[in-house]
Amino acid sequence: MEQDTQNPEITVLYQNPFSPVKEISLYIHIPFCTKKCNYCNFYSISYDAKLAQNYIRSLTKEISQYKNKHYTLASIYIGGGTPSLLSFSLLFSLFYAINDTFTISQKSEVTIEVNPASITRDRAQNWKTLGINRVSIGVQSFDDNVLKILGRFHSSKDIKTTVELVKTHCTENISLDLMYGIPGQTLETWMNSLQRAVDLKPKHISSYCLSLERGTPLFDSRNKYSFPPEKLQKDMYYSMLEFLESNDFLQYEISNFSHEGYESRHNISYWKGNEYIGCGASAHSFYNMTRRENISDVERYIINIQNKQSVYGNSKVIPGREYISDMIFLGLRMTKGVSLHYLKSEFGFDILAEYSDTINKFSKLGYLTVEKDHLKLAKKALFVSDEILSEFV
Numbered sequence: 001m002e003q004d005t006q007n008p009e010i011t012v013l014y015q016n017p018f019s020p021v022k023e024i025s026l027y028i029h030i031p032f033c034t035k036k037c038n039y040c041n042f043y044s045i046s047y048d049a050k051l052a053q054n055y056i057r058s059l060t061k062e063i064s065q066y067k068n069k070h071y072t073l074a075s076i077y078i079g080g081g082t083p084s085l086l087s088f089s090l091l092f093s094l095f096y097a098i099n100d101t102f103t104i105s106q107k108s109e110v111t112i113e114v115n116p117a118s119i120t121r122d123r124a125q126n127w128k129t130l131g132i133n134r135v136s137i138g139v140q141s142f143d144d145n146v147l148k149i150l151g152r153f154h155s156s157k158d159i160k161t162t163v164e165l166v167k168t169h170c171t172e173n174i175s176l177d178l179m180y181g182i183p184g185q186t187l188e189t190w191m192n193s194l195q196r197a198v199d200l201k202p203k204h205i206s207s208y209c210l211s212l213e214r215g216t217p218l219f220d221s222r223n224k225y226s227f228p229p230e231k232l233q234k235d236m237y238y239s240m241l242e243f244l245e246s247n248d249f250l251q252y253e254i255s256n257f258s259h260e261g262y263e264s265r266h267n268i269s270y271w272k273g274n275e276y277i278g279c280g281a282s283a284h285s286f287y288n289m290t291r292r293e294n295i296s297d298v299e300r301y302i303i304n305i306q307n308k309q310s311v312y313g314n315s316k317v318i319p320g321r322e323y324i325s326d327m328i329f330l331g332l333r334m335t336k337g338v339s340l341h342y343l344k345s346e347f348g349f350d351i352l353a354e355y356s357d358t359i360n361k362f363s364k365l366g367y368l369t370v371e372k373d374h375l376k377l378a379k380k381a382l383f384v385s386d387e388i389l390s391e392f393v
């Protein structure tokens, strides 16, 4: 697999899923973590070396089911969980299966998610050897008190060491994940975290507001904490936009920012409604107009693969009209918005006519605009986007 670590070309084309062209993205889920974070409701379990070995063996079998289907990968995303916990030999087996099954585009973006404190020089070098050309680091905050509340495994000091190791031994194409709206966070401490993130010179920053999810330790102990009120969360969001813009980060999606040419190709592909294959426990796929969700249980996943049984928990054929709604819902997340011409020419769908009431309502409020060929969210709508986007479903 060829690497392209410097300024990978990021043009991501829309791909009509009805067409036989099969350039596709691949997501691989590694559901192991050192310890569960207090806010996390993703599917992940404690790392166990033997279980991880059996899991990767099963994963390679699931991947190889796509052999001879002639898919070309535009991007590969190894997410989790904490994929950076995997040994070189396990990652090697995984990449061997991927290379053996798919054609990998020369410009393919290959990302691994990494948690600080789970990286060594050898691991970073190994990732480079495997063709990984983008590293996404789960930083969340540079405030040690906030990291403690989140139940993160690392300290703010570990973040700097991690970034340096990745830059020196793997790639400069680094994304940092940050979080705001956390108990104990003030506007000042949030801006301080952003400054420290920018000081590390990443190419990309993703930033999400903490979502308090039922069933998590943080939810159960919520009465112990004082959460930033919505007005403060909003200030945090818009202060971030201003700060990142003044540091040459272009906002290309509600929660994603990058230097020019370093947008996440993999995520843009989702937002454009393109097809993707997800492998591993709890991974999602969308191809051949069908959404599939793998079972969220590592042991059952392994047993099903061993017994040559399906690993799908759910699957649903998506009617064309629903696909178009999904495309609009996802596409509006991008600052560029949704192309009116593309929907009309590819699907004969006139969005301005079909959604005239919704578009008029939000346009009058200054939340939606049509600029040139694109329907897009106005800046003031970005913080309340969920409410607006839900009207397009």
Ligand code: SF4
Pocket (backbone or CB within 6 Å): 032, 033, 035, 036, 037, 040, 041, 042, 044, 080, 081, 082, 115, 138
């Ligand atoms: S590292 Fe990520 S996936 Fe693992 S528990 Fe924490 S938030 Fe969840």
